[in-house]
Amino acid sequence: METATHGKQRSPWLNRNVLFLSLSAFFADMGYQAVTAIFPLLIILYLGEPAYVYGVLLALSYGLGSAFSILGGRLGEKFGKKPMALLGNLLIPLMSVSVLFHNIFILGALFVAGWWARYFRTPVRRSWMVEISDRGYQPKIFGFLHALDVGGGLIAVSYSIILILSGTPLDDIILVTAIPILVSSLMLALAGTKPHESFHRMQEEEVENEGSGDSIRNDRNNSFAFRVILISATLFGFSYYALGFPIVTVAQSGGGYEYGILTFGIYLGVSALAGFILGSMRGRKPLRTLWTLGYGLAGIGSLVIGLSYLLGSSLYVFYIGAALLGFSTGSVETFEPVLTTFLARTRQISSRMAWLSSSRALGLFVSNIAMGFLFVLGQFYSYAYASATAIIAAAILAALEILRGKAIRLK
Numbered sequence: 258m259e260t261a262t263h264g265k266q267r268s269p270w271l272n273r274n275v276l277f278l279s280l281s282a283f284f285a286d287m288g289y290q291a292v293t294a295i296f297p298l299l300i301i302l303y304l305g306e307p308a309y310v311y312g313v314l315l316a317l318s319y320g321l322g323s324a325f326s327i328l329g330g331r332l333g334e335k336f337g338k339k340p341m342a343l344l345g346n347l348l349i350p351l352m353s354v355s356v357l358f359h360n361i362f363i364l365g366a367l368f369v370a371g372w373w374a375r376y377f378r379t380p381v382r383r384s385w386m387v388e389i390s391d392r393g394y395q396p397k398i399f400g401f402l403h404a405l406d407v408g409g410g411l412i413a414v415s416y417s418i419i420l421i422l423s424g425t426p427l428d429d430i431i432l433v434t435a436i437p438i439l440v441s442s443l444m445l446a447l448a449g450t451k452p453h454e455s456f457h458r459m460q461e462e463e464v465e466n467e468g469s470g471d472s473i474r475n476d477r478n479n480s481f482a483f484r485v486i487l488i489s490a491t492l493f494g495f496s497y498y499a500l501g502f503p504i505v506t507v508a509q510s511g512g513g514y515e516y517g518i519l520t521f522g523i524y525l526g527v528s529a530l531a532g533f534i535l536g537s538m539r540g541r542k543p544l545r546t547l548w549t550l551g552y553g554l555a556g557i558g559s560l561v562i563g564l565s566y567l568l569g570s571s572l573y574v575f576y577i578g579a580a581l582l583g584f585s586t587g588s589v590e591t592f593e594p595v596l597t598t599f600l601a602r603t604r605q606i607s608s609r610m611a612w613l614s615s616s617r618a619l620g621l622f623v624s625n626i627a628m629g630f631l632f633v634l635g636q637f638y639s640y641a642y643a644s645a646t647a648i649i650a651a652a653i654l655a656a657l658e659i660l661r662g663k664a665i666r667l668k
Contacts, residue, residue, distance in 0.1 A: 270394035271401070277448035278386050281441045285349065288438035289375065290410030291417045292352050292431050294521045297501030297516050299356070299427045306361060311501060312629015316371045319494075320622025322376035323615035330611025333381030338607065339450050342385060344455040345378025346442045354434035356428035364438035378616045383594050385450070392455040396543065396595050398599035400536015407529035409437070418515045422586060423561045460603045467519035479600040483609065485657045487616045488594060493552050493589070493637035493650035494620015496559065498628040501526055503562055506636055511572050523576050524583040531587025538597075543592045543599070548654035551588035552634040563640025576628065 300311045333341040352371025355364045390398045413434070418421050420430045506519030535546060556580030565574040593613060601609045624643070631639035 270391050270398060272390070272453075274389040274449045274451070275398055275401075276388065277444050278382065279402045281346070281448070282402055283380070283409040283637050284437045284441035284444060285304070285346065285375075286406050286407075286409035288353060288414075288436070288441070289349055289371070289411050290436040290521075290525065291411075291413035291434045292368075292371075294414055294417050294504060294518045295504065297505050298517065299431070300361075301505055302514070303427055304359065304361070306507070308502075308632045309360070309629040311628075312625045312627075312632070314365045315370060315625035316622045316629075317365075318372035319376075319618045319620075321369075322373050322473070322604075323618035323622070325373045325377040326380050326398060326618060327611045327642045328480040329377035330380040330607045330614075333384065334386075334607045336610060337450070338385040338388070339445070339448070342378045342382045343369050343442060345374045345376075345381070346438070346445055348374035348475055349376075349441075350438050351433040353432055353438065355433045356636065359428075361374060370595060376614060376618055380447075380607060380610035382434070383610045383614075385448075387598050387606050387610075388452045389448075389450065390453055392453070392598075395598060396536045396591065398409050398536070399594050400534070400587075400591045403532030403587060404529040407525045407532065407587070410525040410616030411522055411529060413437075413624075414518055414525060418518050418522070420572070420632070421514050421518070422533065434521050457602065462603055472542035476602070478655035483597065483600045485653065486593075486600075489552070489650045489653040489657075490593060490613060491616040491620045492653065493555070493647055495624050495627070496650065497553060497617065497621055497646035498624045498639070498644075500579075500641055501583075502628055502632060502636075502639065503582075505632075506562065506566055507572060507575050510566065510569075510575070514571060520579045521577060524579040527580045527652045528590070529588040531584040532591045533587075535588055536591045540668035543596050546588055547592040547596065548651040548658070551577060551585050551592065551650035552647050552654065553585075554581055554588070554649065556644045558585060559640045559647060560644040560666045561645065563637045566640070567637040625663070 297311050300306045300314070303307055319567055329345060344579065349371050352368045355367035355371070358364050358367070379640055386398065386402065417430055422425070456610075483576065503520050503524075505518040505522045508514055509607065511517070531550075535550065558578050561578030561581060562575060564570070565578060597609050597613050598606060624646075627642060628639045
């Protein structure tokens, strides 16, 4: 990965457009992450639906969300990334207003539609970020994006706990989340679309090298590597369950909603710090970081939570497992898009971001159905399943690094 910009003085990495896109992520998560934290409590503990109903709703959200990711990526290339990102973002509050209906079918349909909107806008927002930011600083930029993204979620968890302790009904808290999501759309509207000079230079280099032997060889190696990463990301998605399951596990073990939601807060806080710190470190290898501190660490975190439940451990051990999951997510959310950017030509970035989002969504479809049913059979089995699939995903990327690492060109 090159960090120089051909001898030219680099512009500040945190330009106006990077800031507005990052603030958009911050406010969006300040809204819908509160929905993420409270929704399982609302469905399973308040409305009394079985855990597999929650799992099926998430599976529909994530599984069909994969199609919306691909659609968003393609429409972003055709009609512009900003209008498509805004369209998706403006529809995310559907999950907030879902609680106006306590009919599980209407509530579930609106919740799922809001998640589809989120998947629609995610790849175009990521590719938009690539275009308007300094390519040499993109690990740091995506780490910063993730830190603000998750920082907003941490605030969401905090006000959720405060409102629960004050006696506010769960559905009223979810309804309020529409406000920060709408502010998020305002941040997107304020962001510009002018490509960064480093993006223009990369386009010019690709045109100059088009058809050369080295270019064809690099494209083949990088395409192969990207396909392997997609397979691994999908398999990791099989383990990447919604944090609603640990929230319920801890709430049942600790005796209160607030203890369960605190699990989510720890997860988000560690995730935010990990993304920014890892993205800011010089010389870190993206592929190795992804499979060691990303996929592999997630497997360990799930196993810690499962064993904690099986052995009746204290809440502190559950929270350690949540922290490990948070650190792994910070790594994954930083280095998956960075690797995708480095392995793609400039004209491929939006579509490949869409494939990355869709592969994760497909994995989440399987994961949340499996977790929902295994959770009913025995909570330990669900976390053991998640641990095993995450470690297998890490092993695939480890094999890629060993067998083809030198042939992969990270531009």
